Amino acid sequence: MKKLEVRNVVKIYGSNPDKAIALLQKNPEIGNDEIRKKTKQVVGIRDVSFSVDSGESFVIMGLSGSGKSTLLRCINQLIKPTAGEILLDGEDLTKLNDKQLIEIRRKKMGMVFQRFALLPNRTVLENVAYGLEIQNINRQERAEKAKKALEMVGLKGWEDYYPHNLSGGMQQRVGIARALATDPDLLLMDEPFSALDPLIRHEMQEELLELQKKLHKTIIFVTHDLDEAIKIGDKIALMKDARIVQIGEPEEILLSPANDYVARFVENVDRSKALTASAVMVKPRTVIFPKDGPRTALRSMEKNGISSLFVTDRDGHLLGYIRAEDVAEIANQGDRQLERVIQKDMPVAHPDTLLADLLEVLAYTKVPVAVVDEDNKLVGTLVRGSVIAGLAGKKEESHELYSEDSLS
């Protein structure tokens, strides 16, 4: 279900935005500098469209000046877009009057700020209760809700402290609690972890993911850190020079960058934390069923030049693997039962397992790593060659280059 839809939003700063818009319409490829020179108008965002599903984490990512913060502020109308529509639950926010807008901001949106934006004269509890207080909710109810929100972010017991008593990470937890206290559907997060040191940032990202698992908010998350974007985002929109250059799932952006800019951008990212097994696995070319005899198995191995085979049942459920030497042994003994030599002790991965969690296994395993889905059906196998290619940033077009046997 579409929670938020942004349609052709443009933001022009200056006294005569119509001129700039006319230029943009005439020539969609015109540069921002050229517009500035010709009309003295500064382009904040140009023709941005995207949509976010309910419960999705949508990351807007870009360097400073790319327009990402402006875009975020257009969503809650802190900045009024010059043109375009912003639909929240189907309602166009750009058409609301002040009163309706206040109501929407109170009930449906919560915002988290880069430098926390805590009121220094208020206690932690009073800060968290701010959104409830301005809705004239009575003192007792708002204290209850605020306490609950504080508990969610792990700050129980800190209610009566002042923000300056807290570390940066804790202050941002208060910021998050404040945004959660009014129970909005939409969370707008403006580089919420950028001001924190790397260790704390990492911890906060994990906690946000944990919270999101429980709460299923729709999150718009702005960041300039691609690793963070990949970690947080279900989808990422990459912005440059006031427009979106690519929208997609993290893997899509990493593996098939839309242009050179994106490619350069994703060059230095830690791919092992972004790519999952499904992105680099290859199809297991040969599998064998238990009732096939050892001779068939040996022939298949010989033909493909490999020394082991996955065994599945007729429905594709993984049973284990067999090794050439074992099969040869029972073949010599005239035994037709493959079951005896099926090895069950083997490394398995799921399609969404991060490569970072598989590297160690891949380094030491003697047999291919099987990739199975939740029903234990074999969907692929990991071979070192394609994994390394994936990490190096090359999308593997042809799996044929890599023999499954390169593992053993």
Added chain:
Amino acid sequence: MNYIPKIPLAEWTDKFIAYLTLHCSDTTQSIADFLEKLILGIKNFLVMIPPELFIFIVAALAWWLAGRRMGIFTLIGLFFVYNIQLWDATMATLAMIISAVLFCILLGLPLGILAAKNKTAYKIITPILDFMQTLPAFVYLLPAIPFFGLGVVPAVITTVIFAMPPVIRLTALGIRQVPEELIELGRSFGSTFFQMLLKIELPLARSTILAGINQCIMLSLSMVVIAAMIGAKGLGGDVWKAIQTLNMGMGFEAGVAIVILAIILDRITQSLGKSK
């Protein structure tokens, strides 16, 4: 400069004031009556309090807000003023300052907020404030007489004109200094105009505004002697009398009392801005 005739600014001013006196004096008189009652009321209330009790209350307040040393200074200072028999004059001066500062806040705070919120208002108000602050006080002391008569009322009004600018300026400054992110916080959670003002802007501008009020009090005190020239009594009246009669001792006593009052008011209001 013979080629341009002299611009008759003086004549225009005279005519303008004569016009205002003719048409507005009824209104100004009723304002004057109201002000006089207010100031007298405050003064009578202050005088009614037994001096010893008053001194102890103020000393305790100073101790609590500004520390032990200030408490002791207040105690000794006020007893000294009482001892040299300037108590009534001091209370009269205090009543004037209180009413002047009250009006400065009542008018200055909203004007400061307006200046902070509205660029046009800011552009209009700022030069007027510069004008008010730099125009010598005597120049508008005189026109005040036809409107409000002699005595304490024109004194308070001229004091308000002279002492209000810092309240407006620092209120505007304080509100403008509220970090952008906190303004965004207020707006993004759906605050109304007054919620922004009362829950975010004014609390955060508090110490700056109090600094403005502190300056306002100090400026009011400095007007005390000048205001005495148009018949305001109090400590300024004593100084003025001493100047006219070359009575140096009397002038010095009243002067010291003004200094003591100034120090006490300054330290107490300063610590209000700092506390918390």
